[in-house]
Amino acid sequence: MYVFMLRLSQKASQSLKENMNRSNVHLFDLPDEILLIILNKLNNIGVLYSLLDINNGRLNVLAQENTFTNILKFVSIDDTSLINRFCIDILPRIHRNVKCFIFDPIFMERILLTTDYPNLIELKIHNFHEEISLNYFTNKSSLRSIFQEQITNLILINNDECARTCSSDYTAKIYAHILTFFKNLKILRIIEPSVVSYPPLSLCYFPSTTFSSSILTHLYINVQTFDDCLCLLDGRLKQLTTLFVTVCCAFNYSRTIHNMNKLPNLKCFSLQIFYEFQPYDRIASLLHHRNSVIDGTYIQHDIFDCMPQLHSFTFYVCTYVETVDLSYKLSSEDIQQTLMNIGLQDVTSIVNYDCDSRVACSIFSLPFQFRYLKDLGNKFPNIVFSYVTYLHVKDNDPFRHEFFVRIAKSFPLLKYLRIYNVRSSLPVDLMTFTSDNCQLYSTIEYSHLTTLDLSCAHREYVEQFLNETKIYMPCLMDLLVKLDDLIAVTKNFTRNETRRNCTKVKTLFIVPPRLDVEGLCDYFPSLYKLTIFFKCEEILTIND
Numbered sequence: 001m002y003v004f005m006l007r008l009s010q011k012a013s014q015s016l017k018e019n020m021n022r023s024n025v026h027l028f029d030l031p032d033e034i035l036l037i038i039l040n041k042l043n044n045i046g047v048l049y050s051l052l053d054i055n056n057g058r059l060n061v062l063a064q065e066n067t068f069t070n071i072l073k074f075v076s077i078d079d080t081s082l083i084n085r086f087c088i089d090i091l092p093r094i095h096r097n098v099k100c101f102i103f104d105p106i107f108m109e110r111i112l113l114t115t116d117y118p119n120l121i122e123l124k125i126h127n128f129h130e131e132i133s134l135n136y137f138t139n140k141s142s143l144r145s146i147f148q149e150q151i152t153n154l155i156l157i158n159n160d161e162c163a164r165t166c167s168s169d170y171t172a173k174i175y176a177h178i179l180t181f182f183k184n185l186k187i188l189r190i191i192e193p194s195v196v197s198y199p200p201l202s203l204c205y206f207p208s209t210t211f212s213s214s215i216l217t218h219l220y221i222n223v224q225t226f227d228d229c230l231c232l233l234d235g236r237l238k239q240l241t242t243l244f245v246t247v248c249c250a251f252n253y254s255r256t257i258h259n260m261n262k263l264p265n266l267k268c269f270s271l272q273i274f275y276e277f278q279p280y281d282r283i284a285s286l287l288h289h290r291n292s293v294i295d296g297t298y299i300q301h302d303i304f305d306c307m308p309q310l311h312s313f314t315f316y317v318c319t320y321v322e323t324v325d326l327s328y329k330l331s332s333e334d335i336q337q338t339l340m341n342i343g344l345q346d347v348t349s350i351v352n353y354d355c356d357s358r359v360a361c362s363i364f365s366l367p368f369q370f371r372y373l374k375d376l377g378n379k380f381p382n383i384v385f386s387y388v389t390y391l392h393v394k395d396n397d398p399f400r401h402e403f404f405v406r407i408a409k410s411f412p413l414l415k416y417l418r419i420y421n422v423r424s425s426l427p428v429d430l431m432t433f434t435s436d437n438c439q440l441y442s443t444i445e446y447s448h449l450t451t452l453d454l455s456c457a458h459r460e461y462v463e464q465f466l467n468e469t470k471i472y473m474p475c476l477m478d479l480l481v482k483l484d485d486l487i488a489v490t491k492n493f494t495r496n497e498t499r500r501n502c503t504k505v506k507t508l509f510i511v512p513p514r515l516d517v518e519g520l521c522d523y524f525p526s527l528y529k530l531t532i533f534f535k536c537e538e539i540l541t542i543n544d
Contacts, residue, residue: 045073045082048090069094070119074103074111075126083107087114100124100153105132112143120146122153127193129160133174137181153187154178158198162248167202167224175201175221176211187218195372195390195416195451200224200248203231212236217265220244226273244270268312272370273319316364318374322357330359352377354394354420373411378403380410389415389448398425404464404471408444417446418453424460444471451478455511459485466490466498473501477526480509493519507531 048069077083087110091098095115100122103111108125125132136143160170179185192198202224203211208231217239223229226247233243243266321330335349346366352375353359360375368385377395388411393399399421407414452473454462462485465471479502490498507529508520521527 045077045086048086048094069097070099072098072101074101074107076104077107083110087111091115102126105129108132108136109143112146117146117150120150122155123151124155124157126157127159128156129158130165130170130174133177137177148181148183150184151182152184154182154185155189155191157191157193159193160198162197162199165199167199168205170199171202171206171211174199176206179211179213179216184215185213186215188216189218189220190222191220192222197222197248201228201232203228208234208236210236213239215239218242222246222248224248229271229273239265241265242268245272247271247273249274264309267309269310269314270369271313271315271317272372273317274374314365314369316362316368316370316373318360318362320358320360320375330361335361335363348381348383350376350380352379352394353396355396360394380406383410385411386413389413391416392418392420394420396423398423398458399461400425401464401470405442405444408446413448414446415448416451416453417449419457419461421461422456422458424458426460443469446471446473448475449473450475451480452476453480454485455480455482455509459488462486462489466501468500469497471501474504476501476505478507478509479505481511483510483512483532486510490523493523499523 074083074086091111092115095117096119098117099119101111101120102124104126105128135141137147138144141147175190178188190198200222201211204225204227211232213236216237219232219237219240219242221244223232223245224247229245229247232240232245330351332349332351335351336347347363348366349364350362351359352362354375354377360377362375364370366383367387368383369387371387372390372392373385373388374392376391376393378397378399391407391411391414393407399419407417452465454465459482462481463470465473466489487493489495490502502524504526505524506526508524508527509531511532520530
């Protein structure tokens with residue numbers, strides 16, 4: 001069932017009112033403007049396939065309308081006859097309207113060579129991997145003229161895994177080559193398909209001419225280190241107006257001193273950083289700061305002063321320091337004050353002592369506009385994180401039921417949750433996993449949660465999440481958990497209260513390895529993949 005909100009012209013509105021007064025109104029009685037709005041709410045590939053050549057001249061014209069055919073999406077299509085008809089019959093008729101293609105690489109060559117597309121300027125390629133670049137982004141490619149002369153906006157959903165390739169090699173062969181090969185590229189977006197990161201950009205050991213462009217205006221990309229982020233700001237991208245960058249890690253960093261030139265054209269900057277231990281010292285030395293906490297002083301000196309035209313700065317910086325290096329008790333109020341001192345009002349900070357020896361310090365702009373949030377503890381501000389789909393919670397103190405109530409309310413679109421907490425809020429002798437105390441809790445619903453990682457969580461949290469009287473997860477498909485905890489909480493796969501949350505699980509990762517899993521498959525009726533890990537290494541995968 002579709003519900004449409006329509007904004008109509010006066011003529012269309014009057015026509016609609018007249019038709020609504022009739023008792024036998026049909027779809028074809030609606031004015032063209034309304035029909036086109038309805039069609040644009042549907043999948044245009046399906047509409048084109050269904051409506052063209054059905055002996056209705058009006059629908060035939062509407063289906064080929066410019067605003068309806070300027071973006072075509074061919075993703076997750078396994079119908080050969082559909083692709084054949086599009087390439088033979090439909091695309092040659094609408095080719096002048098097409099401005100953007102969204103497709104899987106397996107369709108790319110056939111679709112792009114079907115006819116000419118004089119107005120095509122944008123490509124979005126799903127499941128992009130290194131071989132695509134090596135095979136098609138070359139001077140010998142049959143698609144060379146389209147890539148080099150027409151495409152100004154390139155979006156790659158990168159499916160290459162970070163752990164399987166060297167970032168510097170990937171930078172030279174793929175990223176740097178793309179900026180050289182696409183002669184008119186102005187917008188480049190490299191996007192990760194899931195929580196698994198793609199190979200980040202690594203520039204530190206290359207000359208300043210690497211990954212450079214005189215026309216690129218928008219860049220969205222992951223980089224290896226903080227140094228790599230500084231490289232992007234050293235003048236090699238002179239026309240850059242918008243930069244969205246995520247610093248993935250920083251265990252390998254150089255000691256190069258970067259010459260930070262003024263960036264007069266940069267107007268929108270989004271920065272996301274996660275730093276562990278050693279990089280903290282690196283940032284401090286770069287900034288000549290009195291400690292290793294990134295705060296308002298850092299933002300003023302190394303961002304605002306270098307970007308005089310900047311009018312939009314969104315950021316999420318999560319840095320870590322060992323408590324032994326702190327000479328005082330760090331608080332979010334301290335950091336908040338430095339941010340207010342430079343006039344930043346729509347920002348906040350979180351300080352989380354997530355273990356005995358480490359403190360995680362986060363500062364971010366409001367509203368929070370990133371998909372990830374890491375190392376969130378028991379204490380966090382009362383705001384709604386509307387964009388976050390991936391959340392990692394960790395604390396030295398145990399999480400109570402009320403904490404997960406707040407998580408459900410504060411993260412309404414949460415899809416991936418990882419819990420890292422080995423401390424229980426209950427004495428061991430009270431952990432009987434019976435239904436007697438179920439009514440003590442209000443049931444929480446995580447409506448969108450598809451992946452739950454409890455592999456580093458106390459058994460109490462396995463009980464919290466699998467017991468449907470406490471938490472209900474209607475979309476849970478991937479579960480990571482210690483097998484012994486799973487057996488205990490489900491009472492050897494017989495307990496009714498934990499059964500419903502397991503019914504849709506398709507992928508189960510269990511640690512440590514045990515092969516005596518009798519009753520498991522019956523308890524997980526949708527299971528098609530069982531993966532057993534030992535010391536974080538996969539040792540056995542069973543596909544049903």
